Amino acid sequence: MKENKIQCTLCGLAVEINAFSVNTTEGLKLFCCAGCLSVYRLLNGDKVID
Numbered sequence: 001m002k003e004n005k006i007q008c009t010l011c012g013l014a015v016e017i018n019a020f021s022v023n024t025t026e027g028l029k030l031f032c033c034a035g036c037l038s039v040y041r042l043l044n045g046d047k048v049i050d
């Protein structure tokens, strides 16, 4: 059995909780922390759906 670990979209670290997520035109993205989430939003503002 392979473990299906979720990785942070920005840095690739394992995501333990789903608290940091954002809807984008490419689907729901998950992050390990608020910092990664905010950096992603800065870099991909055109994809983020608010």
Ligand SMILES: [Zn+2]
Pocket: 008, 009, 010, 011, 012, 013, 031, 032, 033, 036
């Ligand atoms: Zn991260």
